[in-house]
Amino acid sequence: MKSVKILILLMLAMFGNVYAQTESAILGAWESDKKDVRIEIFKHGDKYYGKYLWGKEIVESDGVTSKKDVKNPDEKLRSRNLIGITSLTGLKWEGKEYVDGKIYNAPSGDTYKCKIWIKNDKLYLRGYLGFSLLGQTATFHRYRQ
Template structure:
């Protein structure tokens, strides 16, 4: 009888786990359009080239003065400071680790002109955790991006 109750409780507990939490990813789940949080949010299109993943800005909520296109004025490379931010590749070189993490990539922040090491993981199919850091991942910042449907 105790074994039957234990089996029932185990089966009941499994029903509380979503299929997303139990899913094994193939890597391409991050491909698509994602929206960043905050008042100055942007939309990022993530795509694959070869076996690596990249992302570029395709839309910005914020506009420049008099509706002008915002430029990458804080880029440390002076030759890139006049390029439009829309179209700028901000995620570069991510490799899927065959489990649940896209790593070894970089994220560029046009607001500061800085580039950081970065890791990406999915919280569920519509929520992506993006962690930018310097050195090692304990010192950094995390954002949660939402998939645009």
């Protein structure tokens, strides 16, 4: 009986590792390891997107009220709230990572190419100009309220 329990626990552990590597592992809420931004990643069609849930640079000094998108290159969007905007767009799953995406950095008004991968229950988001080598990587963990 004890060996059956051990076998079941091993199978659950193996399933957990497999699940972490599946395409849907990216879905849900994530918080940066610096705890300065939270995003929610969702799927629409065959691509993945992310929206701002909260961020130190996108809320007013009260920590709650959303700032406006004042640095957006499109003047028509400058009056919208930053909380809830889709800042991550067009990511495609390619077996081990999510590629060909774009990330809009609302505090600066800049848009970068990006890719994401998950390793050891951490999400790594790399934003870059031109080549992936010319960029920065932010690390995220699952956000649980």
